[in-house]
Amino acid sequence: MGIYDIIVIGGGPAGVTAAVYARRKLLKTLLISKNIGGQVLQTDNIENYTGYEGRSGAGLADIFERQLEAVSAEVASDVAVEVTRDGAVFMVRCEDGEYRGRAVIATGGSSAKRLGVPGEEAYLGKGVCVCATCDAPMTRKKDVAVIGGGNAALQSAELLAKFANKVYLVHRRGALRADAILVERLRKVQNVEFMLGKEVLEIKGSAKVEAIRVRDGASGKEMDVPVQKVFVEIGMEVKLDYIKGLADMNEYGQVIVDRLQRTSCRGLFAAGDITDLPYRQAIIASGQGAVAALAAYDYILESS
Ligand SMILES: Cc1cc2nc3c(=O)[nH]c(=O)nc-3n(C[C@H](O)[C@H](O)[C@H](O)COP(=O)(O)OP(=O)(O)OC[C@H]3O[C@@H](n4cnc5c(N)ncnc54)[C@H](O)[C@@H]3O)c2cc1C
Known part of the structure; x- marks a missing residue:
């Protein structure tokens, strides 16, 4: 089994942006998700994603797909079950396969209760x-x-x-x-x-x-x-079971990240709704995804 430079988990705004940025650094990148779009697929109207004027979430997800294709990002339609670390290599066990990567960007998103x-x-x-x-x-x-x-x-x-x-x-x-x-x-x-x-x-x-x-x-x-x-407005559930035990979480079960989206586990980055940033917005998730990919790139350079 080959090793990816970066494995991105999740196909929402955070994951897609991370994968696009990683590919533009020519990193061997795998995005694991059953869908492209994440929560934006659930809304008929997005009015606050800069550069995208008041149209459907599905339309934004179509653009995400085209951008992934444009950078030739590899996509596995799968669900991550567990991420483990063995020395400098991460193993991502999924429902249908296993993948190895030098860095992982987790972006499982959240859902409103x-x-x-x-x-x-x-x-x-x-x-x-x-x-x-x-x-x-x-x-x-x-x-x-x-x-x-x-x-x-x-x-x-x-x-x-x-x-x-x-x-x-x-x-x-x-x-x-x-x-x-x-x-x-x-x-x-x-x-x-x-x-x-x-x-x-x-x-x-x-x-x-x-x-x-x-x-x-x-x-x-x-x-x-x-x-x-x-x-x-009765609470949110974050989707990060697959990295439980690997990275520190806060009292609400969100993964704690620093300003470079680094978690407490070296080489494991997180972005979007699963993080401890209190704001849950598509544009913010995308921004965090971009930072995570750039920080993961630096991490890979430093640890080579
Ligand atoms: C109805 C609705 C309307 C909204 N309207 C707006 C709006 O107008 N403007 C705005 O800015 N924000 C809006 N939001 C919020 C916005 O959609 C989210 O903040 C944003 O999508 C978060 O991005 P994310 O990438 O962190 O997570 P998500 O979009 O939740 O994406 C997570 C991705 O990870 C995948 N995933 C989860 N677990 C696994 C796993 N184990 N293995 C592999 N993949 C996994 C999911 O399938 C999904 O692809 C809305 C949300 C909803 C529900």
Whole structure:
């Protein structure tokens, strides 16, 4: 089995950019992923990826594919299961094969935790949103619901209140988990209504979202709340099981990186949503992917 200079795990913005940069340094590069595009495939509208004007995520993923082809990056349609290090060489064990590399760039991405209610998956990207930073400007003059009771939910509600007509903060418990200072600030925002102790049962609509059905925990009474957008803010799950034990993680299970995207394991770099940077955006993932590839290139030169 030959040895790659760099093995990139993941085909989202971070992984694709890392592979493109690695190839432009003429490194023997393998990208392992079942898809090209990652989470951007899940959205109908990307408006904040510089150079790409308000079009579908699938369209951006097509451009990623063309860029990988243009640099002749090798792609294995596989899923990484475990990465181990033997001296200066990494072994990446996948579901269908094993690959060896001198450096690894991990970019498995993340996914928003789901409520698991009817309508949620069907309207994802069509009214159900998982990223207020991405979609807040699209809520002008709309009534929206933010589901969740932690800091992320309250910060999203605060941002959305600047754009939307009305923001309902819906939380199934009677008390919020968010920092008191955030709660206090949000209570003063005129167009925010707290709906505590209300469980979301369903996201309803026709072509687009039209309402959420909620049940009051105390009375058991159900009602529809008319909204055009629903922001699910109940936490994120990072996908990095395959490097667990190899690199240091923070309390949220994200991999800790320095400003060159280096992890605590020499030769193992990480980029995008799996890292401890608090911002989850496609352009940021791409930027981190570029840095990771350039730093991996330097690492390979130094260790040759
Ligand atoms: C509905 C939605 C709308 C969004 N809208 C925007 C927006 O408008 N603007 C914006 O900037 N951001 C947006 N985001 C966020 C943005 O898409 C992410 O921040 C970005 O895609 C993260 O890039 P990434 O490469 O780190 O991870 P991902 O895009 O999650 O890519 C991870 C890749 O790794 C692969 N992978 C995972 N595990 C393995 C494994 N074990 N082996 C091999 N491959 C693996 C996945 O299949 C995927 O290809 C949106 C996200 C969603 C869900």
